[in-house]
Amino acid sequence: MLSKRRNNLLAVATLVVALGVLAGCTHTPTPLPTPTPIPLTATLVPPTVEFVIQPSTQEITVGLEVAIVAKIEPPQKIDLTWSVTGTSGGKVFPEKGWAVIYTAGGNPGTDIVTAEGTTAGGVWIKQSTSFKVNPPLTLPPPITLSPTFTPVPPTATPTPTKLLTPTGCNFTSRKMIRSPLPPASGGATASFLAPQECETGIPADTGISVGGTATNVPRDRFLWLLNYASGNYYPQCDNVSKGECGANLSRGTWGVMAYLGRRDCKEQLHLVLVTVNESDNARLTQEMVQRVPSGDFGFTRGKLPSSIEEVASIEVETAGGICN
Numbered sequence: 001m002l003s004k005r006r007n008n009l010l011a012v013a014t015l016v017v018a019l020g021v022l023a024g025c026t027h028t029p030t031p032l033p034t035p036t037p038i039p040l041t042a043t044l045v046p047p048t049v050e051f052v053i054q055p056s057t058q059e060i061t062v063g064l065e066v067a068i069v070a071k072i073e074p075p076q077k078i079d080l081t082w083s084v085t086g087t088s089g090g091k092v093f094p095e096k097g098w099a100v101i102y103t104a105g106g107n108p109g110t111d112i113v114t115a116e117g118t119t120a121g122g123v124w125i126k127q128s129t130s131f132k133v134n135p136p137l138t139l140p141p142p143i144t145l146s147p148t149f150t151p152v153p154p155t156a157t158p159t160p161t162k163l164l165t166p167t168g169c170n171f172t173s174r175k176m177i178r179s180p181l182p183p184a185s186g187g188a189t190a191s192f193l194a195p196q197e198c199e200t201g202i203p204a205d206t207g208i209s210v211g212g213t214a215t216n217v218p219r220d221r222f223l224w225l226l227n228y229a230s231g232n233y234y235p236q237c238d239n240v241s242k243g244e245c246g247a248n249l250s251r252g253t254w255g256v257m258a259y260l261g262r263r264d265c266k267e268q269l270h271l272v273l274v275t276v277n278e279s280d281n282a283r284l285t286q287e288m289v290q291r292v293p294s295g296d297f298g299f300t301r302g303k304l305p306s307s308i309e310e311v312a313s314i315e316v317e318t319a320g321g322i323c324n
Contacts (some may be wrong), residue, residue, distance in 0.1 A: 004264060012020070018259060019236045026116055026166060027096060029167035036237070037098075038154055039290055040187040044123070046119070046125045046128075047072050047073055047074055047076060047078075047119065047123075047125060048072070048073045049070050049071070049072055049125055049126075049127035049236075050070070050071045050073070050127075050157050051068050051069070051070060051071075051115075051117065051127065051129050052068070052069045052070075052071055052193045052194045052196075053066055053067070053068055053071075053129070054066065054067045054191070054193045054212070054213060055272055058129070058131055058132060059131065059132045059133075059134060060104045060131050060132070060134070061090070061104065061133070061134050061135075061136060062104050062105065062106050062107065062133055062134070062135060062136060062244030063103070063104060063105075063106060063136075063281040064103070064104055065101050065102065065103045065104070065252075066070060066101070066102050066131075067099070067100075067101055067102075067193060067212070067213050067252065068092075068099070068100050068101075068102055068113065068129075068156075069098065069193045069194045069209065069211045069212070069253075069255065070098040070099070070115050070127070070209065071100045071194050072098070072209065073177055074206075074208065075203050075206050075207055075209070075226070076119065076120070076206075077120075077207055078098070078117045078118070078119055078120075079117050079118075080096065080097065080098050080115040080116065080117040081095075081096055081115070081117060082094075082096070082100050082114065082115050083113075083114050083116075084102070084111050084112065084113055085111070085112050085114070085116075086105075086107070086110050086111035086112050086130075086133075087107060087110055087111070087133075088104055088105035088107050088109040088110065088111045088131075088133035089105025089106060089107055089111075090102060090103055090104045090105040090111040090113075090131070090133065091103050091105070092113060093250070093251055094250055097248075098115075098195075098209050098211070098255060099209070099211040099253045099254070099255035100253065101250075101251045101252060101253050102131065102173045103135065104131065104133045105139075107133070108133055108134055108135045109133050109299060110130055110131070110132055110133065111130065111131045112129070112130045112131075112141065113128065113129055113130075113131065114126065114127070114128040115127050115128075123163045123266060130137060136237070140249060143241070156225050157167060167195065169197070169198035169200075169268075169317070170198070171198075171200065171268050171317045172266065172317075172322075173266045173267050173317055173322060174267075174268065174322075175268060176228070176229070176230075176268050176269075176270065178228050178270045178272075179301070180313075181272065181274060181301075181304075181308055181309065181310035182308065182309050182310065183309060184309045184310060184311045185309060186216060186218050186223070186224050186309050187216040188214070188215070188216045188217045188218070188275060188309075189210045189214070189215050189216060190212060190213065190214035190215070190217075190223075190254065190273050190311040190312040191213050191214075191312060192210070192211075192212040192271065192273075192312065192314045193211055193212040193213065193312070194209060194210065194211060194212070195208075195210065195271075195316050196314065197314040197315065197316075198314075198315060198316070199314075199316045199317070200235060200316070200317040200319075201265070201317070201318075201319045202260055202261070202269075202316050202317065202318045202319060203260075203264050203318070203319060204260060204261035204262060204264065204267070204318040204319060205260075205261060205262060206259065206263075207257045207258070207259055208258055208259075208260065209245075209255060209257065209258075210225055210236070210256055210257075210258070210271065210279075211253065211254055211255030211256070212253075212254060212255075212273075212312070213247055213252050213253055213254070214252060214253075214254045214311065215233070215252060216275075217249060217311075217324065218275075220277060220278055221223055221275040221276065221277060221309075222246055222275060222276055222277075222278065222281040223246060223247040223249050223254050223273060223274070223275055223311070224236070224245070224246045224247055224270070224273075224274050224275070224276060224281075224284070225246075225247045225249075225256050225258060225259065225271065225273055225274075226271075226272040226273075226274060226303070227259075227260050227261075227269055227270070227271060227272075228269065228270035228271075228272055229260075229261065229267060229269050229270075230298075231300070232298030232299060232300060233272070233298070233299045233300075233301070233304060234297050234298055234299070235284060235288060235297065235299070236256050236257070236258040236259070237256070237257075237288060238256060238257045240288050240289065240292055241289070241292055242295070243285050243286075243288070243289050245284070245285045245288050246281065246285070247273065253288060254273070258271075259319075260316075260318060261318035262318075262320075263320070263321040264315060264321060264323075265318065265320045265321065265322075266318055266319065266320045266322055266323070267317065267318050267320075267321035267323070268315060268316075268317050269316050269317070269318065270313055270314075270315055271313060271314050271315075271316060272310060272313040273307070273310070273311045273312045273313065274308050274309060274310050274311060275309050275311060276305045276307050276308050276309075277305075277307040279307075280305035280307045280308070283305065284305055
């Protein structure tokens, strides 16, 4: 009886030892360390916005106006919204776009003009400039001369001022000569604010903002910007596929998105602002839309509308290397 109980205890002990051995032989895997997330170092760099102001001043008299054009680098189309804060009560018109007119309010003080918008990639940009608004100028009372006053004749004839003759732009690309188009009639005048005469390093084959001021443009005439290169004129459009062509004119400020030159090629270009009558404006827009499939938007001088008149022009040079 005692022997049988010992045998049972021995069996139990053997089983316990065997289970212990098996447990000691079981491999418990070491858990893998949790990977540390790598921080993203790339950040979206917002474009820069520069204001071109005409006349170039940060001081203005109450009630007067200046034109402001926003230059965006790198060039891209952004729908800017404009606003004015300050003590003068100034305003901007229009409130959207990249070329506006700022009108000083009726009170002396300081106004801050701000443009803001979002890029196609979702980056928000904002730029501001301030204007000191001065009270109206007060003219001194007229001087009353004594009846006995006798003017003293000059002792020498003043030397007339010598007018400086423009020497042209200092470009390194091949010179292009362009015959001017018929001049504007009716007293229409215009200027370029961006880009400016003789400016170099203009981005090629990408949309840039071109604009300036214009006065005395008849209501029945329409502004267009032409890019003259390699013997052809290239009309510019905000969106040629939608027929949004010509230079928009609003309260003395004009502007259009332009695509200038060939990519990576340094070229001298002539930017020519012209007007056409209403019927030629419609025909030119229609032809630009029809040329979308071919991508050939160049017009020789003989193919331009017969009513075309040149209002202003400048010469610029694109960035890149010298191309044939």
